[in-house]
Amino acid sequence: MRFHVRYxxxxxxxxxxxxxxxxxxxxxxxxxxxxxxxFQAPVFDKLKDSDHEPAIxxxxxxxxxxxxxxxxxxxxxxxENTIVTMELTGRDLTRASNIFFNLTGSATNDSLQAVKARLxxxxxxxxxxxxxxxxxxxxxxxxxxxRANAGLDPVQIRLVERYYTRFVRAGxxxxxxxxEQLKKLNEEEANLNTRFxxxxxxxxxxxxxxxxNKAELAGLxxxxxxxxxxxxxxxGHEGKWLIELINTTGxxxxxxxxxxxxxxxxxxxxxxxxTSGETDNRPIVARLAQLRAQKARLLGxxxxxxxxxxxxxxxxxxxxxxxxxxxxxxxxxNAMAEAAKLQALxxxxxxxxxxxxWDWDFYSEQVRKAEYDLDEAALKPYLEFDSVLVNGVLxxxxxxxxxTFKERKDLPVYHPDVRVFDIIDTGGTAxxxxxxxxxxxxxxxxxxxxxxxxxxxxxxxxxxxxxxxCNYVKPAPGQPCLLSFDDVTTLFHExxxxxxxxxxxxxxxxxxxxxTSTDFVEFPSQINEALATDPAVLANYAKHHKTGEPMPAELxxxxxxxxxxxxxxxxxxxxxxxxxxxxxxxxxxxxxxxxDVDAFERAALKKYGLDxxxxxxxxxxSYFSHIWGGxxxxxxxxxMWSEVLDADGCAWFQENGGFNRTNGMHFRSTVxxxxxxxxxxxxxxxxxxxxxxxxxxxxxxxxN
Numbered sequence: 001m002r003f004h005v006r007y008x009x010x011x012x013x014x015x016x017x018x019x020x021x022x023x024x025x026x027x028x029x030x031x032x033x034x035x036x037x038x039f040q041a042p043v044f045d046k047l048k049d050s051d052h053e054p055a056i057x058x059x060x061x062x063x064x065x066x067x068x069x070x071x072x073x074x075x076x077x078x079x080e081n082t083i084v085t086m087e088l089t090g091r092d093l094t095r096a097s098n099i100f101f102n103l104t105g106s107a108t109n110d111s112l113q114a115v116k117a118r119l120x121x122x123x124x125x126x127x128x129x130x131x132x133x134x135x136x137x138x139x140x141x142x143x144x145x146x147r148a149n150a151g152l153d154p155v156q157i158r159l160v161e162r163y164y165t166r167f168v169r170a171g172x173x174x175x176x177x178x179x180e181q182l183k184k185l186n187e188e189e190a191n192l193n194t195r196f197x198x199x200x201x202x203x204x205x206x207x208x209x210x211x212x213n214k215a216e217l218a219g220l221x222x223x224x225x226x227x228x229x230x231x232x233x234x235x236g237h238e239g240k241w242l243i244e245l246i247n248t249t250g251x252x253x254x255x256x257x258x259x260x261x262x263x264x265x266x267x268x269x270x271x272x273x274x275t276s277g278e279t280d281n282r283p284i285v286a287r288l289a290q291l292r293a294q295k296a297r298l299l300g301x302x303x304x305x306x307x308x309x310x311x312x313x314x315x316x317x318x319x320x321x322x323x324x325x326x327x328x329x330x331x332x333x334n335a336m337a338e339a340a341k342l343q344a345l346x347x348x349x350x351x352x353x354x355x356x357x358w359d360w361d362f363y364s365e366q367v368r369k370a371e372y373d374l375d376e377a378a379l380k381p382y383l384e385f386d387s388v389l390v391n392g393v394l395x396x397x398x399x400x401x402x403x404t405f406k407e408r409k410d411l412p413v414y415h416p417d418v419r420v421f422d423i424i425d426t427g428g429t430a431x432x433x434x435x436x437x438x439x440x441x442x443x444x445x446x447x448x449x450x451x452x453x454x455x456x457x458x459x460x461x462x463x464x465x466x467x468x469x470c471n472y473v474k475p476a477p478g479q480p481c482l483l484s485f486d487d488v489t490t491l492f493h494e495x496x497x498x499x500x501x502x503x504x505x506x507x508x509x510x511x512x513x514x515x516t517s518t519d520f521v522e523f524p525s526q527i528n529e530a531l532a533t534d535p536a537v538l539a540n541y542a543k544h545h546k547t548g549e550p551m552p553a554e555l556x557x558x559x560x561x562x563x564x565x566x567x568x569x570x571x572x573x574x575x576x577x578x579x580x581x582x583x584x585x586x587x588x589x590x591x592x593x594x595x596d597v598d599a600f601e602r603a604a605l606k607k608y609g610l611d612x613x614x615x616x617x618x619x620x621x622s623y624f625s626h627i628w629g630g631x632x633x634x635x636x637x638x639x640m641w642s643e644v645l646d647a648d649g650c651a652w653f654q655e656n657g658g659f660n661r662t663n664g665m666h667f668r669s670t671v672x673x674x675x676x677x678x679x680x681x682x683x684x685x686x687x688x689x690x691x692x693x694x695x696x697x698x699x700x701x702x703x704n
Contacts, residue, residue: 031055031096037411039433039465041420042099042453045412049111052100056119059093060126066090067130070139077139079150083160086140087459087508097123098453105445106437106469107414108201117194124190125183131170132179140164155677159508162676169311171299178298185295192284192291193629197445199279200625204245205442206279207269211241211262219258221377226476235442245270246471247446247625249616250573252484255361255376260353267358274622275598281622282597288628289584290593297589305585308634313519313641313680317582320637323644324582328575328608330703334568335615341367357614364566372562376484378555384545385438385472385481388488392541393495394421396531400664401503401672402426405434415441417474423464423502432456432464432502439474439481446471447625448490450497450525455512456504464513466501468494480545485559489529496528497521505673512675518635520680522642523649524671530650533560534659564702569615571701576610576617578636581627583607585634597621645684647696652688 029051030043037043066089073081100119104112130136143150144164147157171182210232211217217225225241232242243253243266251270254263274281292304301307305317314320342355342363355363369375397403405421413420413435421434435453440446454465470490475481483491500521501513514521531537542551583604587594594600601621605611619626626632653663670686684692698704 029055031099032058032092034091034095038430039463040095040454041411041433041465042414043412044414047099049109049115052096052103052112053115053119055096056093056100057122059090059096060122063090063093064126064129067133067136071133071135077142079143079147079152079156079160082139082143083156083163084459084508086163087159087510091460095454098451102451102453102467103414105449105451106467107441108443113198117191117198120190120194121187124186128170128179128183128186131167131172132174132183134172137167137172140167155507155511158677159510162510165311169299169307174298182295182298185291185298189288189291189295192288196281196284196288197625197629199274199281199284200623200629201443201445203273203279203623204247204446207245207273208235209243209245209262209266209269210237211243214241216259216262217241217257219256220253221256221380221482223475223479223482224253224256224473226479227473230476231473244440244473245273245446246440247623248618249620250361250618252361252486254358255365257362260359263358263362264356267356271357271616271620273620281628285584285597285621285628286594289587290589290591292585292633293587293589293591303586303588305582305634308585312517312635312638314637317586317634320641321579321582323640324575324578324637325608327571327640327703328579328610331568331571331575331701332609332612334702335572335612336568338364338367338566338568339612339614345370355614357616360569360614364569368562368565372558372565374555374558374562379485379551379559380482381544381546382542382551382555383483383485383488384543385483387541387543387545388483388491389436389438390541391543392488392532392537393491395540396492396528396534396537396659397495397499399537400531400659400661401499401668402661402665403502406430423466432466434498434502435465435467437467438470438472440471444469444471445625448494450494450501450514452501452513455501455509455515456506457509457512458505458507460509464501464504466498468498470494482545485532489532492532493525493529496525499528500524500672500675503668503672504675506675506677508677511677515676516683517676517680518632519638519641520645520683522639523645523680523684526643526646527649527653527667530646530653531659537659563700567701567703571703572610572612572615573618574639575608576605576615577619577624578640579608579610580604580617580621581624581632581634581636584621584627644694644697645692647700648692649684649688651693651696 030046031051032055034040035043070085075081104116140163144160147160171179228241231244232240245251249270251266257263296304296307299307309315309317345363345367346355365376394405404424407421411420417439419436422430423432423434425431448470451467454462456462456464472481497514504513506512539550626636653659656663671683674683
């Protein structure tokens with residue numbers, strides 16, 4: 001299973017200015033007006049780094065003026081003159097900030113990082129200037145209190161309720177002193193989040209492992225060795241090889257490299273990231289946990305986890321813990337059984353050492369081959385990237401939803417690797433654009449995510465312009481990009497998020513696409529992930545990159561039989577991170593600053609029986625970017641919560657004839673088009689007609 005790093009922008013309906021300065025004179029930079037390209041595609045060929053800051057600042061000032069016009073309205077507050085008008089504010093700011101944050105995530109540089117550092121506290125203050133605006137809140141409150149008798153439809157009532165809830169959760173009910181205190185905490189958090197993410201980018205690049213002797217790379221395929229040589233050359237290390245790190249603790253190359261000392265170097269380079277020098281994130285983490293606890297107390301909650309989950313499907317940390325902690329004993333038990341098999345194999349080979357964390361993937365791959373006669377390397381020739389994308393991911397979207405994609409070369413992009421497609425619906429009409437950015441770069445965030453340049457909204461007369469990012473190793477010139485099956489599922493997973501944005505059919509921006517609770521938003525992406533092994537889809541993309549021969553049926557059968565292999569490890573490493581997240585965010589406001597972050601981490605893992613040195617957390621605290629700057633604070637449990645829905649949802653598909661057009665269009669109409677217009681539980685019931693069952697998940701992961 002691959003976990004999604006969804007690239008979160010600030011909550012757009014509430015981006016607002018924290019200054020009363022007048023708007024600057026009209027600018028001529030390309031971000032000042034809507035693009036005239038198809039679907040308002042960004043004009044990357046006209047953008048300069050110096051354009052972003054003035055455009056965002058002008059957008060903030062303009063939105064503030066728009067908000068002031070709402071509060072100055074002499075008419076009694078109504079749905080139209082308050083809630084709908086709020087939905088119409090900030091279009092210039094949204095346009096500029098969407099482009100800016102996508103660029104700082106995908107193609108940043110020192111100039112853009114400096115702009116980001118300056119803007120984040122301003123945007124935080126700006127957000128506060130709206131959500132803590134007493135006059136505006138009184139109008140929202142009046143509409144909220146009169147919603148039952150205002151002749152509103154269910155979606156409009158939900159919109160009013162979401163606005164009221166968001167204002168309250170942002171501190172609208174605080175007294176003046178409380179509001180001032182909250183503003184200071186928000187500003188500090190914005191600065192710390194930016195520093196944390198900057199450190200992640202720097203440390204990941206610095207931790208890349210240089211190899212001087214090609215013999216040490218034994219076990220890697222020629223394509224991977226060539227890519228490592230190319231990466232070294234690009235960084236001024238001609239004649240050497242560079243192993244670049246991905247965002248997670250585990251590094252895929254550890255399954256192949258036979259040189260144990262190199263495996264150890266790579267593993268330790270990964271796990272020690274952001275724990276020393278200028279990029280040490282531990283002091284930042286300790287303060288972030290403390291100030292979030294202080295914010296929670298200010299807002300009437302015992303801790304940050306309680307605050308976050310109150311607005312999610314889970315509702316309480318106890319509900320999330322019941323699921324996660326309930327799975328932990330079986331996962332830990334299975335991981336120990338798996339470790340015993342690895343040690344037995346190492347002993348049989350007279351390795352002369354105890355298996356360590358850096359050995360797990362190496363021996364695990366051999367056990368998989370022995371028990372299931374499946375060699376991961378045997379799959380890769382059939383998983384060439386372009387075939388997986390076009391004949392797999394895009395083909396599946398046509399199979400289920402009637403979408404087709406036409407690549408176009410006439411639109412500007414921010415990097416030569418980026419590809420652009422028209423999204424064409426069943427009637428042959430283009431309904432938006434899709435940008436794919438698939439290869440790793442030093443100036444790109446790690447992981448994989450979906451985002452947007454423009455969200456769908458009939459109120460704003462906008463159609464979706466969606467982006468998908470991955471971090472596959474770019475092959476050397478002339479070489480194919482061959483994926484692991486884990487890479488394949490990542491591609492399908494992130495495209496599931498993209499479909500959620502593409503197929504949105506909402507009037508109001510607040511409900512567009514992936515604007516759902518975090519513990520629901522992974523459900524559509526995980527359903528799409530399951531399509532990677534749908535027989536018709538798999539047969540269409542899994543073809544040998546040289547011969548075009550389909551993946552042999554015997555190999556496919558082996559791959560499917562191995563689905564529950566190593567699930568003790570996979571579940572344990574995820575649970576370790578998810579429970580660590582909750583432990584950090586259940587600290588009370590009066591707790592002292594955590595002095596020893598590493599000790600806190602060890603104690604948290606021990607508490608749940610997951611303190612296994614062989615199975616480190618998927619993300620250690622110091623580089624856990626999901627929760628310290630990626631919008632998933634006290635929310636990393638959401639992947640498992642959504643997987644309960646996903647496993648039961650896949651069971652529904654199978655019970656009703658499989659992944660076909662009829663079922664796909666039902667899923668499209670009940671889930672993908674609905675965005676956040678209904679509660680997650682209701683969306684799931686609309687789709688399946690029932691509440692989700694836990695049993696399919698337990699069976700999938702071999703934990704029953």
